[in-house]
Amino acid sequence: MNQDKNRLNQNKGYMNWETTLELAQKVFAEKKPYELAYRVNVKYNETENEFILPFLNKEYHVKYPSGEVYKPGGEDIPIVNKILILHYLNSSKGTPLKNKWISFKELPSGQIYVDPFHNRAIRPLVTIFGERPEQMVKAGIAMGGKEEKMGDGSVVIPAFPLVPVAYVIWRGDDEFPPSGTILFDESAPDHLPTEDYAVLASTLVFEMKKTAEIVNRT
Structure with a gap:
């Protein structure tokens, strides 16, 4: 292995x-x-x-x-x-979920890829859903996800059977712009190499965008 x-x-x-x-x-x-x-x-x-x-x-x-x-x-x-x-x-080693969230930089060598991860996944997430986290949640649920109680809007999407990905948005205000983060289960290193999580997280963001557009039309 x-x-x-x-x-x-x-x-x-x-x-x-x-x-x-x-x-x-x-x-x-x-x-x-x-x-x-x-x-x-x-x-x-x-x-x-x-x-x-x-x-x-x-x-x-x-x-x-x-x-x-x-x-x-x-x-x-x-x-x-x-x-x-x-x-x-x-x-994947088949490791069960540990039910503890970690950030991308906590993945093995995550610090090396954190800038590409931010540009590829976090920035589009905030650009698309920063002012409308409720649309992110609806789209995530339509993709088989579950709403969570983090930030001003959050949803966990099961990308693979053992790979849940959490998306969190905080609304902006008069002092601060909207922000967001993407989290992974602590078992994540046992299922995919770190570089793949940047690609996966980005893929899910744009799938949510497409799904949100469909949901809004119905």
Whole structure:
């Protein structure tokens, strides 16, 4: 397991998406399917040779051993989502949730990536929902999340079965602009490499934005 994680950390960087995906698929092909399904608590369909798991409140299928990620109906999937799904399957140790929130900088080497994380996830979160945290909460709930009692508006979204992500907004006033934060369960390092959490957090922000637009039209 550690060898797999080291290989991921040494070779991926989200600079070359295709190369990153190919590497993740190679690592995935080396896994033992039943052990993997049990460890990360996802379904494995032996007849179809594929894993079935929820991501962003939608069902995804992953062919074994090819690592092909698809959705029933043939809907296009962004390559970043394919990579995140494979990295979760490859990296997760199956550690149960510890029910204690930590910030991004508390993740391993989080200090190194904190500026990109802020620019990629926190800043868009505040720009989009800073003046309307209630819309963030509604969108998060529509994505399978649960409202929490933090800040002036907060919601926890189960990105993967063992990876909840908390989004918190504080409204601005005459003295201070709106602010926000994104939190992870203390078990987070056992499920994805730190760099992936910056990508995942950003992905969820923009999914909430799209969902909020749909909710507002209904």
